[in-house]
Structure formats: C-alpha cells, structure tokens
Amino acid sequence: MSDIFVGIDLGATNIKFGIFDDELNLLSKGSVPTAADMGAEVVVEKIGQTIEELLSEVQKNPDDITTIGMGSPGPALYRKGIIVKAVNLPKFSNTPIAKLVSSRLGSKPIIFENDANTACFGEYTLGAGKGAKDMVFFTLGTGIGGAIIHDGKLVQGCDENGGELGHMIVFPGGRLCNCGQHGCVEAYASATTTAKRATEAIEAGAISSLKNTLDEKGEITSKDIYEHLEQGDSLAKEITEKTAEALGLVCVNMLHATEPEEIVFSGGMIAAGDVLLSRIKHYFNKYVWNIKEEKTEICFATLGEDSGIIGAAALAKELAGKPD
Amino acid sequence: MSDIFVGIDLGATNIKFGIFDDELNLLSKGSVPTAADMGAEVVVEKIGQTIEELLSEVQKNPDDITTIGMGSPGPALYRKGIIVKAVNLPKFSNTPIAKLVSSRLGSKPIIFENDANTACFGEYTLGAGKGAKDMVFFTLGTGIGGAIIHDGKLVQGCDENGGELGHMIVFPGGRLCNCGQHGCVEAYASATTTAKRATEAIEAGAISSLKNTLDEKGEITSKDIYEHLEQGDSLAKEITEKTAEALGLVCVNMLHATEPEEIVFSGGMIAAGDVLLSRIKHYFNKYVWNIKEEKTEICFATLGEDSGIIGAAALAKELAGKPD
Numbered sequence A, B: 001m002s003d004i005f006v007g008i009d010l011g012a013t014n015i016k017f018g019i020f021d022d023e024l025n026l027l028s029k030g031s032v033p034t035a036a037d038m039g040a041e042v043v044v045e046k047i048g049q050t051i052e053e054l055l056s057e058v059q060k061n062p063d064d065i066t067t068i069g070m071g072s073p074g075p076a077l078y079r080k081g082i083i084v085k086a087v088n089l090p091k092f093s094n095t096p097i098a099k100l101v102s103s104r105l106g107s108k109p110i111i112f113e114n115d116a117n118t119a120c121f122g123e124y125t126l127g128a129g130k131g132a133k134d135m136v137f138f139t140l141g142t143g144i145g146g147a148i149i150h151d152g153k154l155v156q157g158c159d160e161n162g163g164e165l166g167h168m169i170v171f172p173g174g175r176l177c178n179c180g181q182h183g184c185v186e187a188y189a190s191a192t193t194t195a196k197r198a199t200e201a202i203e204a205g206a207i208s209s210l211k212n213t214l215d216e217k218g219e220i221t222s223k224d225i226y227e228h229l230e231q232g233d234s235l236a237k238e239i240t241e242k243t244a245e246a247l248g249l250v251c252v253n254m255l256h257a258t259e260p261e262e263i264v265f266s267g268g269m270i271a272a273g274d275v276l277l278s279r280i281k282h283y284f285n286k287y288v289w290n291i292k293e294e295k296t297e298i299c300f301a302t303l304g305e306d307s308g309i310i311g312a313a314a315l316a317k318e319l320a321g322k323p324d
Helices: A040-057 A097-104 A115-126 A191-203 A210-217 A222-230 A234-258 A268-272 A274-287 A304-320 B040-057 B097-104 B115-126 B191-203 B210-217 B222-230 B234-257 B268-272 B274-287 B304-320
Strands: A004-010 A014-020 A026-033 A065-072 A110-114 A135-140 A144-150 A262-266 A297-300 B004-010 B014-020 B026-033 B065-072 B110-114 B135-140 B144-150 B262-266 B297-300
Touching: A004 A040, A004 A115, A004 A304, A014 A040, A014 A304, A026 A040, A026 A304, A040 A097, A065 A097, A065 A115, A065 A304, A097 A110, A110 A115, A110 A304, A115 A135, A115 A144, A115 A262, A115 A304, A135 A234, A135 A268, A144 A234, A191 A210, A191 A222, A191 A234, A191 A268, A210 A222, A222 A234, A222 A268, A222 A274, A234 A262, A234 A274, A234 B144, A234 B234, A262 A268, A268 A274, A274 A297, B004 B040, B004 B115, B004 B304, B014 B040, B014 B304, B026 B040, B026 B304, B040 B097, B065 B097, B065 B115, B065 B304, B097 B110, B110 B115, B110 B304, B115 B135, B115 B144, B115 B262, B115 B304, B135 B234, B135 B268, B191 B210, B191 B222, B191 B234, B191 B268, B210 B222, B222 B234, B222 B268, B222 B274, B234 B262, B234 B274, B262 B268, B268 B274, B274 B297
Parallel strands: A004 A065, A065 A110, A135 A262, A262 A297, B004 B065, B065 B110, B135 B262, B262 B297
Antiparallel strands: A004 A014, A014 A026, A135 A144, B004 B014, B014 B026, B135 B144
C-alpha cells in the first residue's frame, strides 16, 4: 500500500530523513553525517540504505512510498533535480540527485526543492505558520535564507531564486555582503555577520566584556553576544540592536510586498529568545506606517531541526495530489 | 447568450468602462466624469446607464453579461465589495458599491479589486506582462501604487494590502512619506514627490532653469523636470537620478522577493521615456548582486489608460471560470 511520504534534508553537516504516514505523522527518523569525500554514488546508496532501514523499523518497504521530498542548499537546478555544487560535498558537480535517489528507491516520484523552501513549508504545514495562507520565512544562520508562501504555494521565482530574502537591501551603500551587493540584511543580521560586527568593533577599540572571549577563543559567536547581552554588555546591546533593526526593516518591506499573516524566523539565532524577537518587533513598529493596524505577526519557528524533513514530506504529499 | 465581460475603472477623475467579448476583445468603451457631489445612488445609476448604452452599441444588453469586474482606489474592503472612502467622491462612506452595481445590472456576478491590481492584471493579460507567469507592477502617479502577480494570481495579502510597493522603504530614515513612514520609494519617485523635490531644491537656492517655471506657474510638474532634463538642466538631472535610484533599489528588492519575469512601470511618469527607464536599469544593475545573470526584465506598460478596464474584465473572466 502506497501511503508513505519520505522527507530528506540534504544538509552541509548531516543528511536527515523522516518517514511519514499520509497524515504527515512522523513514523521514524534518522540522519547520516555528510562527509567531504562522498561522491554521488556513495551518497545515493547511503540515502537508499537509511530510508530502507527507517522503513523496516515501521514494517514498511520502498514499495510503500508514494512520493519522496528532498531539500538541499543551492546552487541547484531544482526543477531539473540537479545539484550544481554542494557545500561539504566537493565531489558533487552537476549531479542529477533527484533522478538518482528516485531510481535507487524503485523510481518513486520525487520533488526537489531549496532547503529554505522546504523548512518554510514545514513550518507552514505543522509549525509556526500552521493555519496561515500566506507566510514569509527567514533562517538566520551562516547566511540568511528566505522563503515566501502565497496562497499555500511556495514562490519559486522565474529563475528558481524567489525568496532570496537575505539579499533584500535594507541599508543602501552599507556593509559589503558575500553576494557582492552592499547593505543586504544578510550583511548585518545572520549569525555570522552579527558575530563579525562585534569582532570588528572590538578590533577597532570598542570596550566590551566580549573582548575576553575574543582573546581566549580567538572568535566570537552570536551565542556569546546574547550571553554578554544578558550580563549587560553595551557592545552586545549595540550589535543586537542593529541586527534587530535590519530584520525589522525587512519585515516592513515584506509586509508591503506580500502582506503575510506570519513572518517566521528560524535558525540558530532564535535561541537568543525574546531579547531578539522583542527588538525585531520594536523596529518593525518603529518603521511601519501608521495608516492601519497590521495583522501580520512576527514570531519564531517551532519545529526546530525537523522543519526540513517535515516540509520535504509535506511538499511530496502536495505533489502526490496533483496531476503531472 | 452570456458572453460579455464588463470592465469598470472607478477613478478619481473619471469612471471608465469597457465592454469585452469572451476573448477579451474590446467591443466598446466610454467614460463619465467623477463629480464630488455624486452620491452612491447617482454613481450606480450612471454606471448602469452607461453600460446599457455601451452594450446597445454592440447589439447587446445586460442579460448578455457573464461577469462584471470593477477596480477602485482604496481604502476599500475589496472582498466585501465596500468602498470605505473615495477620493473625489466625499459622499461615499462604507458604500457597498459591488452589490449596488451588480443589482442595477440584473444581479450579475461582480468582482471588486484594488485599481493598481486591475491595471496590473490588464498589463499581465494583454500588455507588457503578456506571457509572464510572475510580474511586479508599479504606477507612478500622485502616489506609487503596486501589485504582484505570482503564478498567475494577484497577491492580495492577509488584510487586502498586499503589493503596497510604494511603501517599501528604500532609504531608512529618509524623507517623510504621507503614510507616516520615512524613506518609502513613494517619498522619492512618484510624479508628485519627484516634482516636490525639485521645488524644495529651488526654494533652498539650487540653480536651475526650472526656477523660471516655478516662478511663472507657481508649481513644477514631473513633466517640466523631464523637459528641462532634455535641455541639460543639472538640477533636473539630479532629481531624476534620485527617482531612478529609488526605483532601481525597489526593483532589486522585488527581484529577491518574488523574482518576477517582468517588472512593469506605468502611470504618467513613463512619458519621460528612455531617459527614465535607462536610469532605473542603471541603478538596478548598480545595486544588484553579481552572483548570476538576472532574467527579470524592467519595462514600461503598454496599454496606457485602458489597462484598468482590461484588467477588470480579465479578472471578471477569471472569476467566471471558477466555482463559488
């Protein structure tokens, strides 16, 4: 009986798997570490084996799969199912991963999607965005990923780069971003750039309790910043304010673009908790118009690391309901 | 035989009408001036009469109408068919215009939509966006209207204010906008604010051939600016550059949001022609990332004043194809 949906989250550190029933209940899950020496054949075999094991745990086998969903970071040609390059998988180059995985599991239908999109679709289906029709999603990690859902569908864009919200410009002429633009929200508010701004400030002579951390560990993380913020460090406060200001501004701009019911933030940075969320809302309220009261809610994701596998499986279920 | 679609564009100056066949060919069109003393009854009767006349010109009558589409500026409750207030129609207040017009024409189905959305849908269906699936639209007039089409559908937003693209913030902390925000694209790049910036600069002592215009006419229009720009006036150039910069920036941000195939500018300002369009593209290219070549095209609208009636009729046709 074909009543199983498989969600795969092909990450830079781990490949995660979830086996779901047709109501998206998680039956079993697992992960394997991503290793730099893995070629496509090894990865596909590991994916196949792990899924078979997870299926057998719940007395199922690949024949029971209706559709497979898989999320992966770019650059990729998602509609064609091809990974152009993969962080931490240097042997991957124009690898037709979707076709290979599908073949390994009995030529089951597969949907291949950007990993920010799958995580967003997970939160939309079962997490912070549940019940909303329109949603905007940010992941605050090494970079800032983004995704938009309009009327229940992911906004994919004319060249598969819709929802690259980390590269919306909030401070024109501002900090240089890895993408070559100046003033992107990613240049201020990712976990990496938040920490980097603190490091730069200390190196430029700012007084901060974070200086000891930098001297001892040789680096500062966004977690350090929130810890020192709790202890009242003024630089930690200044850095967090700018992070929140950049995020508040991008929320105002997305309000005026697609006017979502929910703007959901996810990723390691949300561990900071209310100290960050309340400041994002503060800057949203500071910058937003006063014409009307807004219904858009700004909140944190609720599914944690499972959002990717849940979203991939939920997309697989969506696909299964559609004609070719 | 019900094979007629009616498009109505309820503007501040005129109410425009178009009678279309089921392939959206324009059979007849007309308009009546909007007058401040008109109450809802008068307006509805004028709409009914004019449509009857236009139908009879092509040997049709209200029975032949399949669906009516009507666009109107806000504030309105579009899903409920209610105009909350109307510029130039001060007697309108919470007027259930959609229901009234429908009743006047034999209780035909009616769709009621924001006028920037109807104009956008017109350009999408038969104008500059024809053939695209995803489009972003700006009208550069007294204010800046906006609209987004994703996968063939207008983005309406959770509170009917999606696509308020004139209020995306391009210069945080910048010029005060009518909406209460600072630094909106509308505060720089509408016809009104473009002209206003020139006036302010002259009043602050800027040297410009536009000073004579201001002295003679008591005001400057955006048209004056483009005329003086052609004659080499440096202030006119400076003002136009800032208009184009604000528009180029909002194009970059919409590229990273919904990544449309087409970004279409319409409204009186596009009469400036290539001198404006080429500078918008210049700033888009200046601010955009260099990671990949972009497929998004920036262009001007092609339907002129008919975009509203065409879009309203096209939406009416869309609606007709759908179950309730």
